Amino acid sequence: MADSLLGPSFSSSNIIFTSPLLVKKVHFRSSKSLSMSAIHCHCFSDSNPNPTRPSLLVFSGGTAFNGVVEELKKLTTRVAHVLPVSDDGGSTAEIVRVLGGPAVGDIRSRCLRLSDQSSSEALAVRKLLGHRLPLDPQQAKSECLDALFMYNIAEGEHPLWKGVSRPYRETIRAFLAYFQNEILRRPNESFCFSNGSIGNFFFAGARIFFQSLDAAIFLFSRVSDIPSESLVLPVISTNDRLTLGCELWDGTVIRGQNEISHPTNGFMEPVKKERSSVPALPSRIKRVFYMSSEGSNLLHEVFPTVNPVVLEQLSSVDCIVYAMGSLFTSICPSLVLCGIGEIISSRSCPKVLLLNGSQDRETIGFSASSFVTAITDALNQTYGDPRISLKNSPSQYINTLLVPKEGEIPLDIQCLASQGIFDVVTVDSIHDPKVGIIFDPQSLRQAIADLVGRYMSTNVTVA
Template sequence: YHIVEGEHSLWDGVSRPYRETIRAFLVYFHNEILRRPVETFCFTNGSIGNFFFAGARIFFQSLDAAIFLFSRVSQIPAESLVLPVISTNDRLTLGCELWDGTIIRGQNEISHPSNGRREVVDKDCNSCSALPSSIKRVFYMSSEGCNLLHEVFPEANHTVLEQLSKVDCIVYAMGSLFTSVCPSLVLRGIGETIASRSIPKVLLLNGSHDRETIGLSASGFVTAITDSLNRTYGDPDKSLKYHPKDYVNAILVPEGGQIPLDVENLASKGIFHVLTVKSVHDTKVGVIFDPVSLIQALTGLISEHMDARLAEPDPLTENVTSVC
């Protein structure tokens, strides 16, 4: 309440124009919730940024417009391109299927269920109950769905596919593997486009496990990414058969990270380029990459790839013989 009213200490140091712009969409989001009395909404552990973004999306009825506003308000550099992997106003819900057949509906229930408790959520794997079985796959379901019969297959944003076909490097970032990374990979067209590119495809390995990845090694992360891009466990008519090395050809590992680095298993998947990068310790999330060292490592991978491309013989001239 104090945040919406502009009286909370979080507003300290925020200029009036910025404060009023953000508050307007927080108020709009709150009003939209009040208009749905049959649905309950718990603000506990919510992100103010997410509330602002949701208010903007509902107001504009456009995900692209909401991203544009958020980018300007948060001063994201103009040269950075933020794209929604799905561009739709339909309400979708993330679901996951466990290896024991259990279906879990909703991102929070997968990664950090609150069990109705109004307390701060800690996504550390030791802070909440373990999943009854490891995750087999993630998929999208209708907002009212609760089982595999309600699975839906949204299309990937064509602009995302276009950008993937032009970029010099693809990076699978740190984060929640199954609720942040994989949902962007299971869409049709994403796997096909990534597999077709001969560029660095880099996995930034997490520094620690969370509820979703307990027991996974580095090769387990690669398998999860490969299965998602291949849509291995979904509709067999929509699945692909690409190899792990077609999707990941380099792995950057934070120094001192907790994820087991099973180099032999990675090599069996065709992944030989594994580089340890200097890390720092974050009090909230643990081991993360040192930003400067990470940028240097990524730049080095891209430069190495570019140099290799330049060293390749030109097929139009390599067989030309000079005749005097």
Template sequence: RWTLFDSGTAFNGVVEELKKVTTRVAHVLPVSDDGGSTAEIVRVLGGPAVGDIRSRCLRLSDESTLEALSVRRLLGHRLPLDPSEAKLEWYHIVEGEHSLWDGVSRPYRETIRAFLVYFHNEILRRPVETFCFTNGSIGNFFFAGARIFFQSLDAAIFLFSRVSQIPAESLVLPVISTNDRLTLGCELWDGTIIRGQNEISHPSNGRREVVDKDCNSCSALPSSIKRVFYMSSEGCNLLHEVFPEANHTVLEQLSKVDCIVYAMGSLFTSVCPSLVLRGIGETIASRSIPKVLLLNGSHDRETIGLSASGFVTAITDSLNRTYGDPDKSLKYHPKDYVNAILVPEGGQIPLDVENLASKGIFHVLTVKSVHDTKVGVIFDPVSLIQALTGLISEHMDARLAEPDPLTENVTSVC
């Protein structure tokens, strides 16, 4: 089994290939995203962000039957960008009249529609807040309806997983199991505090619009990022820092998996928020297994100026909680958290091998890449999965070759 500290959309392209090799993966995802369709749900209804979780559930969903494909198409559908067109289409869907329902059998249809109706009733009960359906995700609406109905994020994930027929051994886990809204904060080295994940990674200057995740679409930060942390929903400075507990199931999975992977994507806003929680660093440091960093192929607003060793330092500082409360910090070395790095061929991030070696990291492997028009160089999915499985196999072979301390000094007596 693997544990994947995921960055949401960045790893989605690899999931289809990973499913061919193993479904025994725990996908650990943050719940602090506050952009796009998710932001509108959180603004009006509150609660944690579920966009990344919904996206991963759909990627893992069954595609073996026509009905499964129909359900996936319905829950993966987005409404138009025009507000009036989006609202009109939503009414056709929630009333059961839209062609997206074609191919969905009555039991599935009644189950899904019940939670869409529940979601719709919830937004109608808040007359002060006018809900904007622009680019809205039907899957997000279904998820929000289930979460509010059950008053449980875990129950909503369970229902969504069953409706989309995710393999039972595939786990989609929020790093924090909560029914409350979570706000991500960021402290820069110049002392600036930025509130909100989207303001850190893809600021919109207050405009309600589709988030442009093109790596060249944002201006640079005034200073590099020192750390990320959680803050109260109304907070605006370090006095409002809060310390939510890590999901117990995540800690349980980390204690028994065969490999830990830090996925590529937004380093500080997608990966590090899952690492700064108490118990995560302690558990990872205690494991003697492959701990693999998938290096980004391109810089973004968060990582401009960072080398490969800079990525490792960011992960180490997050897991050690270096710049937070000194009473809650750890002192583990980088090699305790990362012992292998996979690098996309032709990537932008400088590969400073000597600095990596000084941190105790010697296993660096270049993997075939492809070019994405939006984000630049990315891993070739097939080659990436082959490299990951190869690392695990090497580790298992090495463990098998080690002498058993209980028998290595035993001699045979005839």
């Protein structure tokens, strides 16, 4: 059965379609009878526009789904991007270490992907906020303090300001200067600028100035000109630092998102998302949870409150998507919060899992049903506090799997059927030399359009 796969045993806008939809669907007639047939796609065209574009909510991290974001805008801009704020790797880790607060890297990354690219100034702002400092710590500090902040950027003379008009320049400059001031106010903490993101610095300055993560997102969204219908939502709206922990099936507890997914042995270096030679976990992950970062008991489990806007969006969107990415450190941190599972299980809309194309440190040996089980356990909080755990079945949380063609994750169809999941769609894929098999963005967008189009055509209520 699928549940046993996660147990203690450890084994190794409108769309114009110019060509047929290159996907195949597996229809599960029963757990023993299967058939395969081609999909006929619902086509959306400018000549017969749908008066209401579909609304989606996507649970994701800040990297794997980024490659799909711009393609998805061709289907709809009514997307709520729900992101965790517990990342403690890369330059985000240094900001959190010195200045505290939630991690902003994933949010900044998604905002930039959603930002406007229709004008030269929009591209210039995107380039500025996407710029990273050199990897060498001394060179990074020199560029940041001597060139970017104290002199050239403060006067708007650095080459990165080329094409940025005065209103944008003065707004961005003000919060970079505020960030710099906050760093200088902490002389006992030596801030490492290595590989630092200018966008992260701007975002952190805004968050500290407003004392509000939501206000910082609002400002960043306006500066980067994100479509007004696109929402970037921290799953937890907080001004405090959050620490992610995980418990393995052998009882080991690991503290920190980066230590779980991409351990760096304490060295200050960019987090490498590509497939690498990181050591395997000693046992499979049983669950993830939030940990206290203050007080004497640093391993104490805490239960932060979910962002209420996330719950509002979950209650009304036309489709819920669990994106590809690091299963336990990018997706599950948004699912283990009270209220998320209750609302998702009550919805009758498409609930779609985008299956990873490649294995990673967190999911070595997993099959498709193992992913489903992990998501179900997270939403049910199966291994957490028994007073708040749920008993919902996998099919109440996931009713469709989108699978990249020739992906590495085994499709154990009989186990999926036993979980109540009978809708599996194979989508065209491409090979990325860094991470392996990934979805072809255009084919993925078309597959989502078909699923949501069928739901909206049968939904009696039209917004």
